[in-house]
Amino acid sequence: MKITCTIDNKHILLNVNSNKPLNLILMEDVEKNQTYTRCRDGNCGNCVVLLNEEAVLSCLIPAFRLKGVRILTFEGYQKSRFWHDLERAYNDTGSHPCPHCFASKTLIFESLLQMIIKSEAGPSQDEEPDNEVIVHEIGLNTCACLDAQEIIAIFKSAATYRRRRRVRRY
């Protein structure tokens, strides 16, 4: 099956099996080394990518759903300006995810930060995820390298930078 999509801002034509999972496509056909899984069945949460700006588990996305979509892996995300909010949050709090889950947890944090942007753009102002939700969402990645307090501290710090970024823009 031939599919055209955008991966890390590059237009790519893929010729893959229609049911091949996106994580395998990224590893084998596009050779993105930072997206790797250990479980093969959606349980480890290590293969998160942004698909049309929304975080998804790439092992649960088949090739035939990729026509015309924009995929951003951690490699591409690091080139975006939003990465710096999280990078500074990691440095400020002194807590970092371990190298195994760094990419995946960072992209989950990013999807949570996008909730703030959406809520501030829309009519309701109180859609910032509460602490319980933040810890639950990060729990999608089963690696236990960060405790709940560290997760919340990283998110709060990154959210502050993200809000400043919005204020500066207007």
Place this chain on the structure above:
Amino acid sequence: MYEGIRSPAVHMPKTLNDLISASSRFPNATFWAGGTFIMSRNNYYPTRKSKDIISLNEIPELKRINRTDRYLEMGCMVTFEQMLTVGKQVLPGLLQMTLEQTATMIIRRQMTLGGAICTPGVRIALSGTLAALQAEVEIKTSLGTKTETQWIEIERIYNKQGVLQLKKNDLVTRIRVGFERETFSSFLIAGNPMINPEETVMLSFACSYNQSVISRFRMCLTFPTILFLIPLEIDLMMHGTTLPLTSQQIKRVVQSIMEEVQVIATDAVLPIQLERARRFTESTLHELNAQSLSER
């Protein structure tokens, strides 16, 4: 590495009529809703047994949420996360609790209602909750050139072990839940039905009462791979009972449910599941008592 592996043909019908004709032309094809269940199986890829795919993603009728005078109607391709945006005024509390406690937001964006109730071997919490809410599903059956449509109660599409009883030419297209609100509802889950189904227990309970007299008492106990129990005789037994329930009544209900579980699930049930089911039932009934007393 993938030599000899066929790339399955993917059919993407744009309307319900196209879907029905595709389902009769390709009877062995797999219906693809969100794909979270199919792709989370260990043997999903690579495999030599991959079947053709009929993707339901391009049919707008299946993605609609409608509100009528009596029902909330949801297309089978509506995602869990979309349901949560419907709002507390419209969405039954029990359904909201269930959706919120299912997986994480990232997976809920992909999980669809139709996919969740039609998983072949594993029952997840949504089926039990919809059964407790007496929801109905719209089944379209393709009969050659004709199509038959009927609404049936959701528990009728499963047997007591929770195995899906739909025929090959049956399609679940919509789900509807009545606006009649329960006075008390509870959803409890222990374990994860996708990771360790043999230890997981889920209980959905909806009860309506007026001036402490029970008018509806509906419970659904689910063990993902071996049990889908709606004890209807307890519903009848509790109808007209005055709250709070006595400890004797609670004991009798729990005992009767446990006996039924052991009859249906026989040896397949683990002691941990039995214990969880017993405690869930007990604590739910005590909570019901506490709520009814606090309203006096």
